[in-house]
Amino acid sequence: MLLIINNTLPSTGRDIPLMGVFCCVIFCLIGISIVETILVNYLKVKGTKKRSAETTAGIIGQDGSARDQQNPPDSVRDQNEEQSYTLNLLNQILTEVQAASQRKQLSWTRVARITDVTFLVLYILTIIVFMSVLWKFWYDP
Template sequence: MTMITIKRRPLLYVVIFFLPLLYFLVLDLASFFISDDGGEKLSFKVTLLLGISVLLLILHDMLPSTSEDLPLIGVYCSIIFTFTAVSLLETILVNFLKNRKLQVVQKLAGETMADSARLDGGERPPQHTPVSPGSGGESQNSTVLQQIVTELQKQHQETEKQKAAQKWTKVAEVIDKMFFSAYVSGVGLFLQQILTAWFPELS
């Protein structure tokens, strides 16, 4: 009676899947330090997601399709793909909130230019008005006071709109920091669990 022992060599899977996906995950973590201005961060994350998708297609061709249970390497790839996809969605949300700030600033600038054009178009009260005896001085004083009140109201409106614009930036920064903390914690826990499952002797 002849006994045949078949042993799978895991080095191929380590080189083709484990290390590249780990590098992709590290790059995704490092992408949080890229500036959100210009869209480079979003493009970088999309490129990472496409790279992981290619590795998943290669893994689908290499793994046996008749297996009833999902192999551990498949779980590893799928979870890393999920981490990267959620990170991409968070980046889209942060960019959306920062674009809301730009929209508020542009609206403020447009209204300021419209007010300046309206005043320059002839609605500005005359600077030299003839002063008649009696009520002329009071009329001129009331005109000056009205101009001061108008300017103060305009400055107050501009201040309120600038505060509204800064609010969106603060919300985006808080979401980004909270997500980064949760993301790092989740990745650390996942790597700990996957190493424990692959190497039980380490636990």
């Protein structure tokens, strides 16, 4: 790219033209942003799969069969058995909520958000530094 720009622009000296430096830096920033976008999307998809796997694990019973969360099974007709089923279900929900609140692991979606914000800050700093250096070379004789 630098050779094409160097041949296209009129030669004013032996240095690389500022337009060539500008294009190379912009192309590098675009490449880095594409890689960052792919990484953030991968982390978000991974977090979504993990969350859906946890939800599925909570719905499936201990015997491996799926339970109906809203209606108790047909075999439960007695009032005591129905209350026992409801209490058991509430107990299971409570233990899952307690286990989820005690986990201190970062979720993949949070890692993706942190990565995204970090790259945004680095992009802004890089552009500010690059434009100030380019401005200095442009107007400094």
